[in-house]
Amino acid sequence: MMTLLELLVKELPSRGGWPDGVERLEQYPDGALFDGPNYQSNFKFQRADDFGDDEVTREQYEAALVASKPEWDGEGLPPVGCECEYETKFDGWQPVRIELIKSEGIAFTWLSNSQAYNGLDCVGVQKSGSFRPIRSEADKRRHETMRQLSHSLRANGSVTEEQLNRLYADVAAGKIPHIRID
Structure with missing residues (x-):
């Protein structure tokens, strides 16, 4: 099981992030999230370990989200969740997020929102040298x-x-x- 904060960090990014106008979140017995009478989610999570005893503020969530992002120094394969760059054949380095690594290949999401590079993609592990950390x-x-x-x-x-x-x-x-x- 997980705490409410851990659940939010795991689940909210794929659901549009922290809800607009909401200061803090708590959890109903059925797994839905709420902020008093101001907000109730239209989706449900598993019940958190600290259900009913804890509330999470936006600031706590954002700090935990930043802390959860894996760092990568460019050695070996980038970890799942890492935002890095992938070298394309014709358009240089493009930003991606690593979604899955298996012996057969590496799945990633393009982050540039361009016509040529969008959505989910994958390459064989032999292309692991085509990834690098995002440069400042x-x-x-x-x-x-x-x-x-x-x-x-x-x-x-x-x-x-x-x-x-x-x-x-x-x-x-x-x-x-x-x-x-x-």
């Missing part, structure tokens, strides 16, 4: 800067990856006057 905006800017530096410097001779990293670090730290990274 800072990581994306750093990658683009490094790519441009590499292109510019290598056009005028050879430069090592170590030299590029040192140059980027010096620019980012403000050690080179009149040049900064936004």
